[in-house]
Amino acid sequence: MDDKILIAKRVALELKSGSLVNLGIGLPTLVPRYLPSDMEVYFQSENGIIGMASVPGPGMEEPSLTDAGGGFVGAIPGAASIDSCFSFGLIRGGHLDLTILGGLEVDEQGRLANWMVPGSRLPGMGGAMDLVTGAKRVIVAMSHTAKGQPKIKKQCSLPLTSVRRINLIVTEMAVIEPTDEGLVLREAAPGVKIEEITAATEADLIVPAHVPEMQVDPALPGDLFYLGGTSRSH
Amino acid sequence: MHMNKVISCSKAVEMIPDGATIMVGGFMGVGSPHRLIDEMVRQGRKNLTIMANDTAFEDIGIGKLVAAKMIRKLITSHIGLNPETQRQVIEGEIEAELCPQGTLAERIRAGGFGLGGILTPTGIGTVVAEGKQIMEVDGKQFLLEKPLTADFALIAAHRSDYRGNLEYSLTARNFNSIMATAGRTVIVEPEHIVPTGVIPPDAVATPFVCVHHIIGRA
DSSP states (O other): OOHHHHHHHHHTTTOTTTEEEEEEHHHHHGGGGGSSOOOOOOOETTTTTTEEEEEOOTTTTTTTTOOTTSOOOOEEEEEEOOHHHHHHHHHTTTTTEEEOOOOSEETTTTOOOOSBBBBBOOOTTTHHHHHHHHHEEEEEEEEETTTTTEESSSSSSSHHHHHHOEEEEESEEEEEEEOOOOOEEEOOTTTTOOOHHHHHHHHOEOOOOOOOBOHHHOOOOOOOOOOOOSBBOO | OOOOEEHHHHHHHHOOTTTEEEEEEEBBTBBBHHHHHHHHHHHHOEEEEEEEBBOTTTTTTTHHHHTEEEEEEEEEEETTTTTTHHHHTTTTSEEEEEEOOHHHHHHHHHHTTTOEEEESSTTTGGGTTTTTOEEEEETEEEEEEEOOOOOOOOOOEEEEEEEOOOEEOOOTTTTHHHHHHTTEEEEEEEEEEEEETTTOOOSBOOGGGOOOEEOOOO
16 A cells, blocks of 8 residues: 555544544645545635535636645535634634644654754745644654654754644554653554564654554545645636 | 725736835735736836735746745745745745744734734744743743734735625635735725625625725726
8 A cells, every 4th residue: 555545544544523624735635535435524724714625526616715735625515714813713722623734753752843944945834833733633644754764753853833742643654642651652554563663763662562553444445535636726 | 975996906006115015815826916916027016025824836926926036025924835935035035934824814913903912822932932022821821923014905805895895705815804904005906896785794804994995807
């Protein structure tokens, strides 16, 4: 299974019916594809919509209905449009149940860095600092390493997004939970040995006596629901 | 019966001098005043301070002001999808103040609504907090973020009536309704201009008292 699909399928298991969820740009937008079709989850996009959905079909794109990357989306019946103050009021005010974000680094205390690489990449934080600070639950969905180097480190070398401890890290190798005691290895991906995970992780991992295998359905088709327009609205 | 606020795009841009501070509505080009932006590029301006959520793409929306090298300072939350903005910032051609998106929205709201600032938990313990006052309220720490206002706010709307009451469409609202309160001169570029009364009072998102000029049909 493709690494990104594995991560998206595993993260999808964390979503709960009736919850309000915000997805970061990139990998997190794959997650809704792998939700059970009978599950009702409400997606907020910080550019101003609650109840974002996929575009219903070709030719039905609306230039004033887009996701935070500027791609075309649709909306569920009962969706609501809001301005940027309201959107971030929901995020900071404890109304957002979950955000799923990409990551550059996570440290041993569960702190995320995902908005800049000094001197080379300066995307800006966009909504990430508000999301990590304010969402009830934060899941980081990312590759375990970058160019062979661990991304889960003792200390982040990149500027932090927030000092808030995130709730879960899902990579193509493992599921890791930051706790008061440290980073706990909760699951290993199919076919991945514990030693391989610890070798690819700079931070110390707490390894319980039994680490179950990540349970994802390899047969899940992944075409049920698609968010994150590939085409731009202009 | 009421003042005619409708002016041409070129007349509107002629009001804007070099060095002006301008808020521009839109989110990745969605809900940006595209005709006003094109006219600014056509007339040419320099040393502008632009406050906007993002700089869209290289050939879209605010990205065109970047490409034409009209910007000296940028207060924004995200430039990640515009490599030319990143290049100009990294090479020091543009001075950029990166501000968390929710904080940027609230700073503009504070400026427009006469507040001395806002207190937010966002940015505490990060580089965003450097040089800023931290206030403790009921045992929780907040960052004091100061208000923003501008000489001009250039915004887009779905419909304006003859008075300048505005209605927005879906995600094209974003920063527009907030910036409409914070520009000393507010210029709206509506998709449609409709008779006063067509937009019912409950649907008015920006009341006409905030709007100084309406861009007429070309």
